[in-house]
Amino acid sequence: MASSSQTLNDQANGGRLSRLLVNKGTQALRAVFDFTYRSSTLTAVLNTNKAILQKLRYKVINPSQWKLLYPSSGPPDSQNFDVTLLTVLLRNICGLTRPASGWDALPPDSDTSVAANIARIKFYRNQVHAHITTTEIAGNEFENLWLKISKALIGLGIPKSELDESKEAPLSLEEAGCIQLLEDWCKSEAEINVDVKEILAIIKEQRMQISRENENVDRW
Numbered sequence: 001m002a003s004s005s006q007t008l009n010d011q012a013n014g015g016r017l018s019r020l021l022v023n024k025g026t027q028a029l030r031a032v033f034d035f036t037y038r039s040s041t042l043t044a045v046l047n048t049n050k051a052i053l054q055k056l057r058y059k060v061i062n063p064s065q066w067k068l069l070y071p072s073s074g075p076p077d078s079q080n081f082d083v084t085l086l087t088v089l090l091r092n093i094c095g096l097t098r099p100a101s102g103w104d105a106l107p108p109d110s111d112t113s114v115a116a117n118i119a120r121i122k123f124y125r126n127q128v129h130a131h132i133t134t135t136e137i138a139g140n141e142f143e144n145l146w147l148k149i150s151k152a153l154i155g156l157g158i159p160k161s162e163l164d165e166s167k168e169a170p171l172s173l174e175e176a177g178c179i180q181l182l183e184d185w186c187k188s189e190a191e192i193n194v195d196v197k198e199i200l201a202i203i204k205e206q207r208m209q210i211s212r213e214n215e216n217v218d219r220w
Contacts, residue, residue, distance in 0.1 A: 030079070087122075
């Protein structure tokens with residue numbers, strides 16, 4: 001049986017990984033987003049893609065996030081976008097080529113593209129989320145996950161020195177917030193996937209309807 005101190009340490013590991021994914025993950029995704037549209041103003045980018053984002057409104061993009069994208073006064077600021085909103089934007093309006101293994105699977109080590117590293121962050125986020133909602137994260141597993149997540153973050157431009165500092169930094173009440181943000185991020189991702197499936201189902205039905213109409217014309 002694990003000692004109480006060991007249990008607390010394993011629980012703290014979950015907090016550290018959550019902080020890594022949420023804080024540094026947000027920083028990395030924001031950097032990718034800002035770099036993608038470095039030659040355009042954010043207002044112009046969002047206005048150009050408003051029709052696409054409008055389809056995601058309410059179901060994927062909540063009212064608070066929508067106000068950040070299209071504020072009633074003043075220009076939008078990507079510094080205000082959280083990790084869930086950045087994930088939506090990167091997947092829908094940034095022109096990233098989906099990894100060959102898809103957004104939901106772990107890409108092979110040979111794929112070092114930006115999209116692959118984003119997919120890795122999501123994959124390991126799900127692993128950490130599964131751990132912290134059921135049990136603690138033991139030392140060996142913590143080190144393994146930290147190494148893999150760090151490698152993906154470094155691939156997205158986060159300096160290794162910042163990750164090392166985060167690993168050694170004392171935990172605070174912030175970690176509870178990071179765990180909740182991790183939960184919200186997972187929930188948002190699930191809603192995106194459901195929305196895509198529904199859109200594909202509609203397209204499939206439309207194609208079937210067109211096919212039936214063509215058959216009727218041929219028979220006539």
